[in-house]
Amino acid sequence: MSGESILHSEGLSVGYRAPVLREVNLDFGSGQFIALLGPNGAGKTTLLRTLSRHLKPLAGRVEVLGRDLNTLSALELARLVAVCLTDNAKPPLLSVDEFVALGRYPHTGMMGRLSVHDAEIVERSLAAVTASGLSGRLVEQLSDGERQKVVLARALAQEPKLMLLDEPTAHLDLKHRIEVMGILRSLCRSHGLTVLASLHDIDVAAKVSDRVLLVQNGGIRDYGLPETVLTGETVAELYGFGDADFNRHLGSIEFRGDGKAGRVFVIAGRGRAAPVFRLLSKKGLAIETGLLRDGDLDAFVAAALGAKTYVRAESDELPANGNGSSLEEAAQALTACDFIVDSGVRDAGAEALRQRAAASGLPVFRVAGGAEKGGITLSELLAAIDRLPPFPRQASQ
Numbered sequence: 001m002s003g004e005s006i007l008h009s010e011g012l013s014v015g016y017r018a019p020v021l022r023e024v025n026l027d028f029g030s031g032q033f034i035a036l037l038g039p040n041g042a043g044k045t046t047l048l049r050t051l052s053r054h055l056k057p058l059a060g061r062v063e064v065l066g067r068d069l070n071t072l073s074a075l076e077l078a079r080l081v082a083v084c085l086t087d088n089a090k091p092p093l094l095s096v097d098e099f100v101a102l103g104r105y106p107h108t109g110m111m112g113r114l115s116v117h118d119a120e121i122v123e124r125s126l127a128a129v130t131a132s133g134l135s136g137r138l139v140e141q142l143s144d145g146e147r148q149k150v151v152l153a154r155a156l157a158q159e160p161k162l163m164l165l166d167e168p169t170a171h172l173d174l175k176h177r178i179e180v181m182g183i184l185r186s187l188c189r190s191h192g193l194t195v196l197a198s199l200h201d202i203d204v205a206a207k208v209s210d211r212v213l214l215v216q217n218g219g220i221r222d223y224g225l226p227e228t229v230l231t232g233e234t235v236a237e238l239y240g241f242g243d244a245d246f247n248r249h250l251g252s253i254e255f256r257g258d259g260k261a262g263r264v265f266v267i268a269g270r271g272r273a274a275p276v277f278r279l280l281s282k283k284g285l286a287i288e289t290g291l292l293r294d295g296d297l298d299a300f301v302a303a304a305l306g307a308k309t310y311v312r313a314e315s316d317e318l319p320a321n322g323n324g325s326s327l328e329e330a331a332q333a334l335t336a337c338d339f340i341v342d343s344g345v346r347d348a349g350a351e352a353l354r355q356r357a358a359a360s361g362l363p364v365f366r367v368a369g370g371a372e373k374g375g376i377t378l379s380e381l382l383a384a385i386d387r388l389p390p391f392p393r394q395a396s397q
């Protein structure tokens with residue numbers, strides 16, 4: 001479904017008096033969901049406004065389905081391209097159904113009557129964004145999230161080839177955000193619709209989009225598969241993160257603590273410790289952890305949080321007596337920490353570290369939920385940490 005060129009641009013410059021983005025060369029096939037990403041003020045809205053002919057290009061050309069954007073009549077353009085910009089319109093005295101029906105006018109003409117078929121499309125479009133219940137209400141009386149769905153329904157009713165959406169989920173709660181993204185994605189798959197949507201939620205963009213278009217510093221920074229373009233470094237540079245990391249394996253942002261509140265060793269493994277890591281990191285603790293197998297979910301989360309991780313390779317079977325060299329390193333790190341959290345994983349490495357923890361004389365907290373029975377809740381862990389004497393404990397001993 002991606003052979004046909006839906007949108008093509010060459011040497012495009014967009015902006016106002018001065019260019020905001022230069023040399024924008026795009027070529028989008030049909031049936032793709034493309035996320036437009038970039039920091040505030042990078043030019044996402046300006047690009048969408050230019051591609052939808054709300055703004056004249058400063059240079060270059062744009063083609064929609066092989067036709068020069070400038071030569072399309074307003075009606076032809078509306079049949080091909082639907083646009084939802086952020087200026088959240090509140091048309092006075094229009095009902096939801098009348099508003100969504102406006103999307104049919106490119107097909108019926110301004111004076112055209114809605115056929116039964118058109119009325120069905122209006123109904124289907126409202127249902128697609130789970131807004132059938134809003135039928136009969138006045139648009140001006142809707143909440144921001146409800147109005148956003150209705151604006152999307154109008155765009156769907158237009159049955160376009162290309163949808164240009166500026167922050168289409170900004171006002172939606174998590175459930176509706178996921179729903180709307182799912183609907184747009186399935187329209188791309190089933191109807192060959194192409195969507196270019198500016199998104200601020202990079203976690204969502206990484207998971208729903210077929211391609212990502214990154215804009216920054218006056219131009220296109222990158223374009224391609226989210227799986228290859230969205231690396232931790234690229235995302236950090238794009239948004240200027242200092243204290244967070246985008247983890248490409250998890251497709252999510254992790255926030256690092258400043259690590260100034262003390263040092264904790266977490267006996268982790270098999271993904272059990274991910275919530276423990278986040279909790280300790282928010283508490284401002286520097287984290288060390290082991291002994292993880294390569295590819296363990298815990299290793300990804302720990303790395304994203306800036307933890308020092310002791311990993312053994314999949315092939316590197318721990319000797320029965322637990323005397324592997326990486327185990328020894330992990331054990332030494334453990335005894336140099338202020339306290340220990342045991343996530344209750346049951347394997348030879350964890351067992352060996354547990355014995356070293358018990359012998360270290362350091363406080364050890366076992367959290368519930370692992371393979372081992374017993375343990376405290378995460379709230380109890382926080383309270384227990386608060387009761388510890390000030391760190392660094394070992395310096396004062």
Ligand SMILES: Nc1ncnc2c1ncn2[C@@H]1O[C@H](COP(=O)(O)OP(=O)(O)OP(=O)(O)O)[C@@H](O)[C@H]1O
Binds near residue numbers: 017020038040044
């Ligand atoms: N009407 C205008 N006249 C002049 N400059 C404008 C106008 N609208 C926006 N700009 C400027 O153009 C630049 C790009 O703005 P734009 O709204 O396209 O960014 P954006 O990437 O959509 O940002 P955000 O994520 O904050 O919505 C900004 O520096 C902005 O101040």
